[in-house]
Amino acid sequence: MLSQHxxxxxxxxxxxxxxxxxxxxxxxxxxxAVVYDQHGPPDTVTRVTEIPPVEINENDVCVRMxxxxxxxxxxxxxxGVYPVRPPVPSIGGWEGVGEIHSVGSAVVSLSPGDCVIHxxxxxxxxxxxxxxxxxxxxxxxxxxxxxxxxxxxxxPLSALRMLEDFVALKxxxxxxxxxxxxxxxxxxxxxxRVRGIHSINIIRDKPGSDEVKEKLIKLGADKVFxxxxxxxxxVKSLLGDIPEPLLGLNxxxxxxxxxxxxxxxxGGTMVTYGGMSKKPIxxxxxxxxxxxxxxxxxxxxxxxxxxxxxxxxxxxxxxxxRAGRLKYEMEMVPFKDFHxxxxxxxxxxxxxxxxxxxx
Amino acid sequence: MLSQHxxxxxxxxxxxxxxxxxxxxxxxxxxxAVVYDQHGPPDTVTRVTEIPPVEINENDVCVRMxxxxxxxxxxxxxxGVYPVRPPVPSIGGWEGVGEIHSVGSAVVSLSPGDCVIHxxxxxxxxxxxxxxxxxxxxxxxxxxxxxxxxxxxxxPLSALRMLEDFVALKxxxxxxxxxxxxxxxxxxxxxxRVRGIHSINIIRDKPGSDEVKEKLIKLGADKVFxxxxxxxxxVKSLLGDIPEPLLGLNxxxxxxxxxxxxxxxxGGTMVTYGGMSKKPIxxxxxxxxxxxxxxxxxxxxxxxxxxxxxxxxxxxxxxxxRAGRLKYEMEMVPFKDFHxxxxxxxxxxxxxxxxxxxx
Numbered sequence: 001m002l003s004q005h006x007x008x009x010x011x012x013x014x015x016x017x018x019x020x021x022x023x024x025x026x027x028x029x030x031x032x033a034v035v036y037d038q039h040g041p042p043d044t045v046t047r048v049t050e051i052p053p054v055e056i057n058e059n060d061v062c063v064r065m066x067x068x069x070x071x072x073x074x075x076x077x078x079x080g081v082y083p084v085r086p087p088v089p090s091i092g093g094w095e096g097v098g099e100i101h102s103v104g105s106a107v108v109s110l111s112p113g114d115c116v117i118h119x120x121x122x123x124x125x126x127x128x129x130x131x132x133x134x135x136x137x138x139x140x141x142x143x144x145x146x147x148x149x150x151x152x153x154x155x156p157l158s159a160l161r162m163l164e165d166f167v168a169l170k171x172x173x174x175x176x177x178x179x180x181x182x183x184x185x186x187x188x189x190x191x192x193r194v195r196g197i198h199s200i201n202i203i204r205d206k207p208g209s210d211e212v213k214e215k216l217i218k219l220g221a222d223k224v225f226x227x228x229x230x231x232x233x234x235v236k237s238l239l240g241d242i243p244e245p246l247l248g249l250n251x252x253x254x255x256x257x258x259x260x261x262x263x264x265x266x267g268g269t270m271v272t273y274g275g276m277s278k279k280p281i282x283x284x285x286x287x288x289x290x291x292x293x294x295x296x297x298x299x300x301x302x303x304x305x306x307x308x309x310x311x312x313x314x315x316x317x318x319x320x321x322r323a324g325r326l327k328y329e330m331e332m333v334p335f336k337d338f339h340x341x342x343x344x345x346x347x348x349x350x351x352x353x354x355x356x357x358x359x
Numbered sequence: 360m361l362s363q364h365x366x367x368x369x370x371x372x373x374x375x376x377x378x379x380x381x382x383x384x385x386x387x388x389x390x391x392a393v394v395y396d397q398h399g400p401p402d403t404v405t406r407v408t409e410i411p412p413v414e415i416n417e418n419d420v421c422v423r424m425x426x427x428x429x430x431x432x433x434x435x436x437x438x439g440v441y442p443v444r445p446p447v448p449s450i451g452g453w454e455g456v457g458e459i460h461s462v463g464s465a466v467v468s469l470s471p472g473d474c475v476i477h478x479x480x481x482x483x484x485x486x487x488x489x490x491x492x493x494x495x496x497x498x499x500x501x502x503x504x505x506x507x508x509x510x511x512x513x514x515p516l517s518a519l520r521m522l523e524d525f526v527a528l529k530x531x532x533x534x535x536x537x538x539x540x541x542x543x544x545x546x547x548x549x550x551x552r553v554r555g556i557h558s559i560n561i562i563r564d565k566p567g568s569d570e571v572k573e574k575l576i577k578l579g580a581d582k583v584f585x586x587x588x589x590x591x592x593x594v595k596s597l598l599g600d601i602p603e604p605l606l607g608l609n610x611x612x613x614x615x616x617x618x619x620x621x622x623x624x625x626g627g628t629m630v631t632y633g634g635m636s637k638k639p640i641x642x643x644x645x646x647x648x649x650x651x652x653x654x655x656x657x658x659x660x661x662x663x664x665x666x667x668x669x670x671x672x673x674x675x676x677x678x679x680x681r682a683g684r685l686k687y688e689m690e691m692v693p694f695k696d697f698h699x700x701x702x703x704x705x706x707x708x709x710x711x712x713x714x715x716x717x718x
Contacts, residue, residue: 083649253644275644282641285612285634288656290442295654297647 026102027053028062033127034338037089039080043342046078046092048335054131058106061134063116067150067332068096068125070345070355077123084301086123093126093357094118097140097149107134115142117153117314121301128335128359138311140318147330147356148321151183156317156326158273158300159187163197166271166296167247171196174242176263177249178202178256179276180216180224183328183354188249190326193220198242202227202259219327227256235262247271254279266291273298329353385461386412387421392486393697396448398439402701405437405451407694413490417465420493422475426509426691427455427484429704429714436482443660445482452485452716453477456499456508466493474501476512476673480660487694487718497670499677506689506715507680510542515676515685517632517659518546522556525630525655526606530555533601535622536608537561537615538635539575539583542713545687547608552579553684557601561586561618578686586615594621606630613638625650632657688712 030053036045056062074092076082100114110116116137118125124132140149148156162184163169175192179185180201192199201216201224203209213224222242229238236244244265250257251274260270261283272281272295287293305313320326331353333341341355389412395404415421433451435441459473469475475496477484483491499508507515521543522528534551538544539560551558560575560583562568572583581601588597595603603624609616610633619629620642631640631654646652664672679685690712692700700714 083645250644257644272644272647274648280641280643281647282639283654284639285609285616285631285656286442288631288640288654289633289658290656292656292658294656295642295647297644297649297651297653299648299651 026056026104028056028129028131029053029101031127031129032335033124034092035089036078036092039078039085039088042075042078042092043339043346043348046339046342048338051127056102056104056131058104059133059135060104060131061107061110061116061137062101062103062129062131063098063118063137064101064129065096065098065125065127065359066115067146067359068093068118068357069151069154069330070341070357071095071154072345073154075346091124091127094121094123095151095153096125097146098130098359100137101129103134110134110137110139114139115144115149116140117149119153126338126357138314140314141322144318144322146358147332148318148326150356151330151354152314152317152321154300155183155328156187156191156321157313158298159184159191160313160317161300161305162249162271162273162298163188163191163195163247166269166298169195169197169247172198172243173247174198174200174222174239174245175247175249176200176202176245176260177251178260179249179251179274180221181212182251182274184251184273185249186216186219186328187326189216189219189221190320194320194325198222198245200239200242200245200263201225202230202256204256227259230259230262235259239263244268249273250281251276252279253277253281257281258283261287261293261295264291264293267293269294269296271296271298330356332356332358335359385415385463387415387488387490388412388460390486390488391694392483393451394448395437395451398437398444398447401434401437401451402698402705402707405698405701407697410486415461415463415490417463418492418494419463419490420466420469420475420496421460421462421488421490422457422477422496423460423488424455424457424484424486424718425474426505426715426717427452427477428510428513428689429700429716430454430513431704432513434705450483450486453480453482454510454512455484456505457489457718459496460488462493469493469496469498473498474503474508475499476508478512485697485716497673499673500681503677503681505717506691507677507685509715510689510713511673511676511680513659514542514687515546515550515680516672517657518543518550519672519676520659520664521608521630521632521657522547522550522554522606525628525657528554528556528606531557531602532606533557533559533581533598533604534606534608535559535561535604535619536610537619538608538610538633539580540571541610541633542687543610543632544608545575545578546685548575548578548580549679549685553679557581557604559598559601559604559622560584561589561615563615586618589618589621594618598622603627608632609640610635612636612640616640617642620646620652620654623650623652626652628653628655630655630657689715691715691717694718 097117119136201221205226205228216224248260248270250272253275254277344352345355456476478495548558560580564585564587575583607619607629609631612634613636703711704714
């Protein structure tokens with residue numbers, strides 16, 4: 001979706017804009033943007049193009065983007081396979097960080113030079129200048145490493161909200177998750193550890209799993225198992241003296257989801273936030289009836305955190321990132337190499353770190 | 360499990376009993392009971408036998424049983440396949456109604472002649488006299504039809520609690536269920552109707568489904584579909600002007616459970632209380648993530664209703680039964696024909712109505 005103020009030329013040249021320009025209203029610099037005119041394979045439907053200046057209304061903030069990641073959901077949105085299908089043409093990218101270039105006349109709480117992150121509820125971060133209403137920007141501490149500021153509002157925020165919003169966990173409790181090597185998975189391990197919560201982690205069977213285990217243990221994981229290691233009569237016998245988990249997180253589906261449920265304590269909850277295997281979740285009715293297991297789902301877009309919760313969560317996560325207590329690997333790529341980063345993010349060059357565009 | 364006071368001879372002849380008998384304490388009449396000494400096929404491991412009188416302690420109530428049903432869970436318990444495996448030897452039957460024969464010296468709230476139902480949390484109703492602590496008996500209105508009094512505390516109570524305890528439903532809302540012809544299913548239809556709640560009902564494809572539909576519509580069902588009628592692109596197109604359901608109830612599993620989930624509104628909940636098809640529940644991850652569907656389970660045994668809730672629920676249900684607004688079919692069978700009733704309940708004579716033993 002191109003919002004009223006987005007940098008996409010032809011769609012902003014409405015009568016109002018022309019009239020306001022006539023009155024010499026403030027406008028943004030021209031912006032270089034990743035635009036797609038139709039849904040399809042992102043590497044073929046996206047193009048980098050310059051779009052003309054847009055008007056800065058009294059409540060608008062114009063931000064010079066500094067960095068923005070390529071998230072899997074961004075790719076799905078361009079493909080048109082995401083449940084929310086943005087109208088085309090559109091500019092890609094839903095999260096990112098920038099520095100305020102200029103503000104509208106009614107904006108008092110934000111000033112040029114402030115470092116801000118973009119609400120992940122609207123698209124348009126893959127461009128050099130973004131103009132949006134002040135309510136869509138959130139000021140952060142300038143000392144935050146840029147790559148964490150650019151990526152905090154989707155993966156780490158999801159990890160935090162999933163640990164906080166479904167089960168009342170306390171220090172000494174346990175969670176179990178699959179897809180533990182994902183960025184969300186790594187954040188879950190670290191955020192759990194900060195709160196004194198044990199984590200049981202399930203990873204895929206593939207070469208190098210010993211190094212992966214070591215890496216996750218270093219991050220704070222209590223236990224890491226490959227799926228094949230869980231083909232035992234009772235997975236709970238593998239827990240040792242760690243309490244049975246109250247909360248499970250699933251981003252895989254199929255057998256890896258069943259494993260999470262098998263670990264859960266009576267009355268436990270599994271939250272599904274992804275389906276990487278493209279396989280459904282298959283659970284015996286007895287888990288529901290006799291073990292009182294609940295299955296729920298998490299989708300950041302639908303969380304509708306209120307502003308206070310959002311601020312509190314972002315501040316907490318970025319403070320941990322600044323302290324080096326929340327980390328994950330990313331690859332910064334100059335904007336001029338956008339299509340290379342996109343190919344990597346699409347998995348066309350094998351498994352790569354998260355791609356973050358640096359403007 | 361044979362409780363301390365059950366009518367099972369050898370296990371009550373402990374020192375205490377002998378001592379108390381010596382002091383001419385009140386005892387029950389001898390009881391004729393359905394006893395099993397080991398788990399196995401109920402029609403081979405159960406025998407009807409006379410057991411000697413047992414002591415009536417000061418807080419005990421001795422009840423002459425009037426009627427008790429044979430529930431599927433009773434059969435599973437005798438088979439030893441139920442998650443809670445009662446120690447053997449044991450007397451069968453977990454619910455039923457009787458008339459108080461005598462009370463212990465400390466019992467003031469119950470009197471001989473009162474009509475009482477038995478807590479479904481302990482076994483032992485398949486016998487002519489039962490002695491249990493006064494807390495395990497609940498006095499009901501004598502004008503209640505005996506077969507409803509005998510069967511209210513498992514199936515109708517489950518139907519009521521599932522409608523009340525998971526989703527806050529209001530008049531005009533909708534629920535969807537499979538296994539709609541079961542007694543729980545029939546109760547759900549009627550209890551929903553009493554509250555002005557629409558019900559969408561799924562039944563099996565089998566000969567006579569038109570008559571079944573007619574019968575359920577007569578009970579108050581808004582819509583009844585066979586599973587094959589739901590093999591359409593969007594089941595929601597079948598709802599007409601009925602709102603999408605917020606609550607789904609599943610006692611089947613497999614495809615019939617998937618159908619329930621397909622009907623649910625965004626944010627809806629499916630509660631599983633049975634798995635008659637013995638097939639697991641298979642749900643795509645997208646239902647959890649993008650439709651915010653929750654799956655939960657219900658098990659009466661674990662509900663642990665407090666006394667006030669229990670009384671309120673039972674009174675409400677029996678008032679509806681007395682008013683003819685809650686009904687379902689049962690077959691009363693004299694106790695002397697217990698093994699015939701048991702065979703019917705085990706499905707050895709094809710599909711039969713619920714068997715209720717009349718003492």
